[in-house]
Amino acid sequence: MQERVKKPQFDVVGTRPxxxxxxxKVTGRAKYxxxxxxxxxxxxxxxxxxxAHARIKSIDVSKALALPGVKAVVxxxxxxxxxxxxxxxxxxxxxxxxxxxxxxARAKVLYEGHAVAAVAALNEKTALAAxxxxxxxxxxxxxxxxxxxxxxxxxxxxxxxxxxxGVTPAPTKASNIAKRVEFVLGDAAKGFGExxxxxxxxxxxxxxxxxxxxxHACLASASEDGSAELWVTTQGHWVVxxxxxxxxxxEIGKIRVTSSxxxxxxxxKTVVYLEPLALALSKKTRRPVKMVMSREEVFKASGPTSGxxxxxxxxxxxxxxxxxxxxEITLQAGAFQGSPVQPACMCAFANYDLExxxxxxYDVVSNRPKVAAYRAPGGPISTYGVESVVDEIAEKxxxxxxxxxxxxxxxxxxxxxxxxxxxxxxxxxxLEAAKESxxxxxxxxPNQGRGLAAGFWFNIGGETTVSLQLNEDGTLTLMxxxxxxxxxxxxxxxxxAEELKMDVSKIRPIIADTSSLGYNFLTGGSRSTFSSxxxxxxxxxxxxxxxxxxxxxxWDIPEEAVTFEDGMIRPxxxxxxxxxxxxxxxIAKVAGxxxxxxxxxxxxxxxxxxxxxxxxxxxxEVDPGTGKVTVTRYTAIQDAGKAIHPSYVEGQYQGGAxxxxxxxxxxxxxxxxxxxxxxxxxxxxxxxVASDLPMIDTIIIEVPNPRHPYGVRGIGETPIVPxxxxxxxxxxxxxxxxxxELPMSPPKVLKAMxxxxxx
Amino acid sequence: xxxxxxxxxxxxxxxxxxxxxxxxxxxxxxxxxxLIGAKEGCSSGDCGACSVLIDGRLVCSCLVLGVEAEGxxxxxIEGMAQGDELHPLQRKFLEHxxxxxxxxxxGVLIAAKALLAKNxxxxxxxxxxxxxxxxxxxxxxxxxxxxxxxAAAEMRGA
Numbered sequence: 001m002q003e004r005v006k007k008p009q010f011d012v013v014g015t016r017p018x019x020x021x022x023x024x025k026v027t028g029r030a031k032y033x034x035x036x037x038x039x040x041x042x043x044x045x046x047x048x049x050x051x052a053h054a055r056i057k058s059i060d061v062s063k064a065l066a067l068p069g070v071k072a073v074v075x076x077x078x079x080x081x082x083x084x085x086x087x088x089x090x091x092x093x094x095x096x097x098x099x100x101x102x103x104x105a106r107a108k109v110l111y112e113g114h115a116v117a118a119v120a121a122l123n124e125k126t127a128l129a130a131x132x133x134x135x136x137x138x139x140x141x142x143x144x145x146x147x148x149x150x151x152x153x154x155x156x157x158x159x160x161x162x163x164x165x166g167v168t169p170a171p172t173k174a175s176n177i178a179k180r181v182e183f184v185l186g187d188a189a190k191g192f193g194e195x196x197x198x199x200x201x202x203x204x205x206x207x208x209x210x211x212x213x214x215x216h217a218c219l220a221s222a223s224e225d226g227s228a229e230l231w232v233t234t235q236g237h238w239v240v241x242x243x244x245x246x247x248x249x250x251e252i253g254k255i256r257v258t259s260s261x262x263x264x265x266x267x268x269k270t271v272v273y274l275e276p277l278a279l280a281l282s283k284k285t286r287r288p289v290k291m292v293m294s295r296e297e298v299f300k301a302s303g304p305t306s307g308x309x310x311x312x313x314x315x316x317x318x319x320x321x322x323x324x325x326x327x328e329i330t331l332q333a334g335a336f337q338g339s340p341v342q343p344a345c346m347c348a349f350a351n352y353d354l355e356x357x358x359x360x361x362y363d364v365v366s367n368r369p370k371v372a373a374y375r376a377p378g379g380p381i382s383t384y385g386v387e388s389v390v391d392e393i394a395e396k397x398x399x400x401x402x403x404x405x406x407x408x409x410x411x412x413x414x415x416x417x418x419x420x421x422x423x424x425x426x427x428x429x430x431l432e433a434a435k436e437s438x439x440x441x442x443x444x445x446p447n448q449g450r451g452l453a454a455g456f457w458f459n460i461g462g463e464t465t466v467s468l469q470l471n472e473d474g475t476l477t478l479m480x481x482x483x484x485x486x487x488x489x490x491x492x493x494x495x496x497a498e499e500l501k502m503d504v505s506k507i508r509p510i511i512a513d514t515s516s517l518g519y520n521f522l523t524g525g526s527r528s529t530f531s532s533x534x535x536x537x538x539x540x541x542x543x544x545x546x547x548x549x550x551x552x553x554x555w556d557i558p559e560e561a562v563t564f565e566d567g568m569i570r571p572x573x574x575x576x577x578x579x580x581x582x583x584x585x586x587i588a589k590v591a592g593x594x595x596x597x598x599x600x601x602x603x604x605x606x607x608x609x610x611x612x613x614x615x616x617x618x619x620x621e622v623d624p625g626t627g628k629v630t631v632t633r634y635t636a637i638q639d640a641g642k643a644i645h646p647s648y649v650e651g652q653y654q655g656g657a658x659x660x661x662x663x664x665x666x667x668x669x670x671x672x673x674x675x676x677x678x679x680x681x682x683x684x685x686x687x688x689v690a691s692d693l694p695m696i697d698t699i700i701i702e703v704p705n706p707r708h709p710y711g712v713r714g715i716g717e718t719p720i721v722p723x724x725x726x727x728x729x730x731x732x733x734x735x736x737x738x739x740x741e742l743p744m745s746p747p748k749v750l751k752a753m754x755x756x757x758x759x
Numbered sequence: 760x761x762x763x764x765x766x767x768x769x770x771x772x773x774x775x776x777x778x779x780x781x782x783x784x785x786x787x788x789x790x791x792x793x794l795i796g797a798k799e800g801c802s803s804g805d806c807g808a809c810s811v812l813i814d815g816r817l818v819c820s821c822l823v824l825g826v827e828a829e830g831x832x833x834x835x836i837e838g839m840a841q842g843d844e845l846h847p848l849q850r851k852f853l854e855h856x857x858x859x860x861x862x863x864x865x866g867v868l869i870a871a872k873a874l875l876a877k878n879x880x881x882x883x884x885x886x887x888x889x890x891x892x893x894x895x896x897x898x899x900x901x902x903x904x905x906x907x908x909x910a911a912a913e914m915r916g917a
Contacts, residue, residue: 016856018853018854019853019856021861022852022853022858023845023849023853025858025861025864026836026839026845026849026852026853026858026861026864026865026868027796027836027837027839027840027845027849028794028795028796028797028835028836028837028839028865029796030861031795032798032862034798034799035789035795037793125779210896211894211896212860212862212896213798213800213806213808213860213862213863213894213895213896214798214800214860214862215799215800261860261861261862262860263798263800263860263861263862263863264859264860264862264896264897265860266896292799294802295800295801295802295803295805295806485859485860485897486859486860486897487856487859645856647855647856647902648856648859650856650901650902651856651859651897651898651899651902654898654899654901654902655859655896655897655898655899656899657899658898658899658900659896659899681801681803681805682800682801682803682805682806682894683803683805687894687896688899688900689890689891689892689893689894689900690886690887690888690890690891690893690895690900690903690904691884691887691888691890691891692891693887693899693900693901695883695901695904695905696899696901
């Protein structure tokens with residue numbers, strides 16, 4: 001692995017200690033969503049729609065309730081109706097009317113797998129028998145799956161009151177287009193007029209699932225006094241608490257949510273499915289209710305990300321300067337509005353410093369499960385189209401794809417088409433590193449090709465609370481509230497250890513529950529190391545300040561005369577008097593006598609999140625006999641700002657790249673003419689396995705984010721943005737054919753190669 | 760319907776449990792014996808998160824019935840460390856940061872242990888094909904493969 005990480009100027013930050021939650025995870029001790037048991041717990045199961053689109057004429061639960069061992073049934077009647085209003089939620093918005101209709105169908109089922117009722121019973125067998133005993137009378141309606149079919153006149157309408165927003169004048173008739181968005185910079189028509197070469201292409205991508213290995217799971221226990229506890233695998237337990245309180249009409253303060261260890265999320269565990277049902281069932285039965293989705297339910301009823309259609313047009317001068325760029329992006333929202341079309345549009349041309357840009361996007365509903373966030377939601381879809389066109393321009397101009405990008409790359413001061421001016425960003429550094437890499441210079445074998453693409457993600461900050469307790473023996477307990485999916489606790493302890501100049505193993509972290517810590521927005525938007533890191537640093541500095549205050553008291557000198565240096569609390573200078581320096585441990589031992597416990601607490605809304613750019617290089621080999629594409633070498637290069645724990649930064653680059661490889665080559669939701677998902681399992685929905693892949697090389701670039709105490713940028717999402725275009729460019733050179741549709745699975749590749757006379 | 764009485768050995772301990780005919784070994788381990796280290800990711804034998812060894816043979820415990828464990832020796836992730844001493848695979852997984860969320864880790868470790876018992880000196884390709892039945896969605900497998908190779912080298916005394 002090539003190491004570009006600079007020699008650490010810190011003692012702890014930039015090193016690679018073993019993560020504090022590691023031993024529990026290699027010994028099987030760590031408790032995930034399905035791993036908790038409570039005395040007297042019931043099993044909850046969901047009855048799901050067998051139809052893609054149908055009106056619910058009646059639901060008869062009497063036979064189910066009459067079965068011995070069945071304790072309760074809930075349907076939409078158990079959840080109050082919600083008004084339609086859009087509430088900002090991190091990288092997207094939520095609408096409680098849609099949310100409550102998604103967790104339990106009201107009046108209509110809108111996709112196969114849509115929840116219709118839920119039961120609680122003594123055991124799984126009885127619960128499943130109860131589902132069979134529920135009689136639902138449906139009036140089956142015509143359905144529509146593809147987003148381009150859904151926008152045609154005469155397509156079946158999902159929501160009779162959906163009037164497209166963002167269009168003037170407002171349409172008078174309902175359609176499946178929820179909204180139109182537009183971003184304009186300069187004058188695209190003028191820019192195309194100046195171009196020597198214009199390339200215009202249309203791309204199709206399929207819906208893909210986040211594919212976390214741990215299915216959704218929770219355990220709810222509602223007491224007679226109106227309080228409730230919920231154990232759940234989630235990316236954000238404060239968010240789950242808020243959603244459940246709203247959907248059930250309960251008080252927020254009475255619900256205590258504990259996040260279990262989380263077995264992967266990638267954006268998919270930012271919403272609720274089972275949680276409000278389990279709480280409602282527990283309230284009805286006054287017993288704990290455990291609910292776990294099957295893998296089939298995960299595929300059919302939890303959010304994939306959008307498939308979509310992306311039209312890209314770019315104009316360029318002979319010297320490679322891009323004069324104009326246009327895109328039209330149509331994304332599937334699933335059954336309820338809220339596709340990531342807005343970030344897809346904003347990301348589309350973010351890699352470039354352009355004068356004339358126009359991007360239009362459409363959010364389209366169809367009879368599919370409602371999409372959920374998936375790692376850089378929307379970014380990979382639009383970037384696939386744009387970066388593929390950039391590659392084609394490089395080919396047509398006979399230019400190196402890196403030189404073409406360097407000529408147009410976004411840099412500090414670039415005004416992005418979606419509005420802001422970039423601060424210091426690392427795209428040029430990533431491109432230069434690509435050019436200098438061993439990989440870029442390595443020879444290729446027969447039937448092999450090399451492709452490259454760039455990617456961008458915004459990253460966010462937001463509400464974050466951390467508590468750091470100095471224990472009596474000088475050890476520390478760190479409480480954070482952003483669920484740790486891939487090494488967060490390690491990074492937070494490292495930042496605290498760096499601040500306090502202490503051994504990182506002396507700090508024990510936990511992810512606190514919602515009743516133990518102030519509000520935390522969820523782990524998403526690549527914000528957890530950035531935001532909880534910022535709060536940790538503030539909390540650690542507060543500990544230092546308090547410790548200095550205690551020493552001042554002991555030494556009877558003013559607080560300003562005490563300083564913290566090299567891990568010791570010392571008199572600031574000769575005038576402060578001669579006092580023996582004290583360690584934090586020394587102060588901790590006398591904390592009780594000098595004012596009580598020392599606790600650093602930071603409740604912030606983290607500002608100053610900075611984008612992260614990345615560049616990926618992919619080598620593929622295409623088998624002209626079968627059309628199978630094999631990735632033979634791969635390098636992910638990305639700006640981390642500062643890598644707190646480089647191993648986990650590399651891990652994000654590698655994992656994101658491989659999810660992108662799956663998206664490019666194999667993964668897709670396949671629907672039958674009946675509107676039913678045909679591949680709701682890991683055998684037929686093919687995520688990459690170890691034998692599909694080479695090692696994934698990484699190069700960490702560090703252009704510090706000036707707004708973070710250690711220079712951190714969010715890094716989790718960017719790695720999934722470049723792979724599809726990088727692989728597409730690579731397959732183009734390996735096979736001689738340029739593809740405009742994902743996945744580039746063997747039958748499609750073989751067919752295209754045959755048509756082009758290349759196979 | 761009467762439950763079946765199963766007598767078996769799990770991680771060297773003699774154990775007994777009662778189970779239904781259709782109950783999987785995975786459910787018996789998790790629900791009857793409270794051994795929650797093996798995870799259910801798919802219940803169809805596609806993800807490998809429930810991997811355990813039966814008489815030394817690597818299986819998906821979601822595809823084995825609880826009654827089939829009768830008289831067998833079952834080994835789960837809970838039996839991998841010896842007292843305070845982590846197995847070299849467990850240690851190398853930590854050193855190489857070969858896990859992110861960790862849900863696949865118990866299954867991967869059990870599968871890797873079975874590989875090294877058969878082949879103490881596997882090539883990268885052999886490791887990749889052996890672990891092809893264990894899905895990991897976080898790591899892209901790079902650090903997993905490195906950790907297994909490194910543990911193998913250490914166990915060989917190389």
